[in-house]
Amino acid sequence: AISTPPGDANGLLTGVSAEQRTAFAAGSVTDWAKESWQVSHDFVYATAFGDPCGPKTEERVVMTEDQTQRLIPVAREQILKGGLRLARMLDEALAKN
Numbered sequence: 149a150i151s152t153p154p155g156d157a158n159g160l161l162t163g164v165s166a167e168q169r170t171a172f173a174a175g176s177v178t179d180w181a182k183e184s185w186q187v188s189h190d191f192v193y194a195t196a197f198g199d200p201c202g203p204k205t206e207e208r209v210v211m212t213e214d215q216t217q218r219l220i221p222v223a224r225e226q227i228l229k230g231g232l233r234l235a236r237m238l239d240e241a242l243a244k245n
Contacts, residue, residue, distance in 0.1 A: 160228045173232040180233060184226065191222045 161169070175183075195218070196209045 160224060160231070164228065169232055172229045173236040180229075187222060187226060191219060195219060 164172075195215050196211060197205070
């Protein structure tokens with residue numbers, strides 16, 4: 149489930165090494181935006197629509213429980229990265245004062 153381990157900071161950091169945390173927070177805002185776009189393209193839209201660049205369907209998209217479960221680790225990682233990146237930006241902004 150999306151809340152196993154818990155979705156708080158400690159739960160999201162379970163099994164994530166200090167090196168991984170540093171790597172997740174590295175880069176620029178532009179890098180992060182490009183990475184987020186790629187994750188959306190490769191995982192979310194591809195799961196929901198197949199080829200995200202293919203023809204549009206008029207049918208309502210319904211995702212199965214299995215599809216949703218496969219996307220949970222992707223979503224949790226994106227949330228973790230967002231938190232680490234925000235923390236880095238706040239550290240940098242507050243260090244200037």
